[in-house]
Amino acid sequence: MSKVLLKVNNLKKYFPIRTGMFARVTGHVKAVDDVSFEVYEGETLGIVGESGCGKSTTGRTIMRLTEPTEGKIEFDGTDLTDLSNEDMRKIRREIQMVFQDPYASLNPRHTIEKILEEPLIVHGMGDGAERKKKVMEYLKIVGLSEYHAKRYPHQFSGGQRQRVGIARALMTNPKLIIADEPVSALDVSIQAQVLNLMKQLQEDLKLTYIFIAHDLGVVRHISDRVGVMYLGRMVELATSESLYDKPLHPYTQALLSAVPIPDPEFQGDQMLLTGDIPSPSNPPSGCTFHTRCPFATEECKQKAPNLREIKPGHSVACHLYNDQ
Amino acid sequence: MTRKVLLDVKGLETTFFTDDGAVQAVDNIHFDVHEGEILGIVGESGCGKSVTSLSIMGLVPSPPGKITNGEILLEGKDLTKLTDKQMRAVRGKDVAMIFQEPMTSLNPLFTIGNQLVEAIRIHNKSWSKKQAIARAIEIMKLVGLPRSEELINEYPHQLSGGMRQRVMIAMALVCDPKVLIADEPTTALDVTIQAQILKLMKDLNERLNTAILLITHDLGVVAETCERVVVMYAGQVVEEAPVKEIFKNPQHPYTQGLIQSVPDMRYKKDSLFSIPGNVPKPGSIKTGCRFAARCQYVTERCTAETPALFELSSTHKSRCFLVEEGIKQ
Helix, strand or coil: CCCEEEEEEEEEEEEEEEECCCCEEEEEEEEEEEEEEEEECCCEEEEECCCCCCHHHHHHHHCCCCCCCEEEEEECCEEHHHCCHHHHHHHCCCEEEECCCCCCCCCCCCCHHHHHHHHHHHCCCCCHHHHHHHHHHHHHHCCCCHHHHHCCHHHCCHHHHHHHHHHHHHCCCCCEEEEECCCCCCCHHHHHHHHHHHHHHHHHHCCEEEEEECCHHHHHHHCCEEEEEECCEEEEEEEHHHHHHCCCCHHHHHHHHHCCCCCCCCCCCCCCCCCCCCCCCCCCCCCCCCCCCCCCCHHHHHCCCCCEEEECCEEECCHHHCCC | CCCCEEEEEEEEEEEEEECCEEEEEEEEEEEEEECCCEEEEECCCCCCHHHHHHHHHCCCCCCCEEEEEEEEEECCEEHHHCCHHHHHHHECCCEEEECCCHHHHCCCCCCHHHHHHHHHHHHCCCCCHHHHHHHHHHHHHHCCCCCHHHHCCCCHHHCCHHHHHHHHHHHHHCCCCCEEEEECCCCCCCHHHHHHHHHHHHHHHHHHCCEEEEEECCHHHHHHHCCEEEEEECCEEEEEEEHHHHHHCCCCHHHHHHHHHCCCCCCCCCCCCCCCCCCCCCCCCCCCCCCHHHCCCCCHHHHHCCCCCEECCCCCEECCHHHHHHHHC
16 A cells, blocks of 8 residues: 555534624534545545535645644645644645636736746746746646747637646646546536546656546546545545445435436436435534435434444445444 | 427528627527427537527527528427517417526526416416416426425525526426427536436426427436437537437447547546547638547548538438448448
8 A cells, every 4th residue: 555645634624604793603614524534645536525515625625725623634744734824835835736617717817838837936946947948848748839838818728728727736746636626617528638638647747636526427537536525524435446336325325326327228226315415504413414315214313423444445424334 | 209390490590790700609400309309409518509599499699699591490380580579479388498507597586486477477468366376386396396385485595406496497387388498407406406307307208298408518418318319519410319329329420529538437447538629619610521620530521521411310310421421332
């Protein structure tokens, strides 16, 4: 087993709800509620879930773009939660992020060259000539050409812009890339290009990815291990094969069976969930999934299950597997 | 299957007159929708699938857009020839539409009941408010909205995304339309909610025999719900076939590429097939096959001549010279 690069322990992020004239805190949105996982060097950990499950907040909290409420984030032996802002800024050289919307995350008034050079300036890497050379090199690595350097973001298509976003993340030679829905704004044919590029880069540059997405097909394609989140909690974490072939948590089972398969001959048993996702500001007691779970018992309503390893490489948070 | 043709789109051409000249967003497309079927239109952004649906509804923003050619026949009546007033009588009654983002299509200032009653009374002027409310509750139950008696007094923001889309479907169905056009109805929804809405649409199609024109970019959704599929690329129909045929035996290189580039959740592949290049801007390609620049089988003929939609069989058509040459041999 390769070395642990990132270790997240009991991570919590509660956003206060303020109401009234004096903005009193009247409650909390538990966006991330006691999540723990590890990321090994060189692997891709996929995080899936529906909107509001806390997958994006998890990614942002690891980079401390939003401050965690509680918990410990250990990256390469350093505890990120203890670092001062300045030290954290330095360590972001090692952890970079790729965002969903390449339209919104590139400054429209800067040329691509300037956008790509900026992280190098921020982290004081190289002199002018070296930086320019590196910009050209990385443009080529992500499949663009040198003449693109002088252009502005609006002159690019969505797929090309996402390539720029990836190049920018790579400029500082990071170890870990957190990609938050990097392909969901793209058309299918372009999505495949970007996924293939990300896989290729991982191999060539020995990168580690945390890949956050809602598309289960995409996540299976790119991930070695996958974590499923529901209402701020990690309900299942397993190797990609194990999770997709034999999902254990009822939510994962329902989620997988809800995905339309691009094959009209396919006859799968659909497990249709009733109702909507409850509000994270007022989550159900016990197991947060019990309101929609077809197998819920009295125990599920009262006691929240912990994420436990049921078999090697497959953990699940569900009372159904208490005996195993 | 010899079901009656309900909606017949013939040679539709919708042009947008912009500052940079006329752009044909939809260029000479033909397809028909049979009674009680679900027809899918798939394509990527900019292929003209949404403009097609807006053209049928008479909702193309004008100016700059205009239907410049072709006919849209609904049971023999040409919708393109109708006046605005006549079209208003058709819209909502004979053809209804649901959109991608239910929040932006519902008025946030009126209650759900208010908006449903408005839709009902526009087309049934003699109905009393009481009758209309009774009908609204009936239709809300039909689309599976719980506690409909209370819900009619609530506002759109009080509902979840899935419930809002159910309200949209209810609103589209209040006058028993013959054709329901659904433009990306589940794209903004989570997969578990998407599954509920797709099941609802299939149920309604079976129970009420409403024909559905489902516009989507998601091949999974198509495989699960549609009987026949029309594939669009750069404003043209490039392939048309029954759904099983499209997935098993796609003939156009674009359709083939599209199907192969979808990551299938059931298997893991080392590398996905990807179509090189980008979707061309509408109106940028004047001569030849519009897919030629991205096609792996491209020949000289493809850039010089424009292929027609060749018939492989009575139900399968493809716009590719390879198909034509295949037929000749």
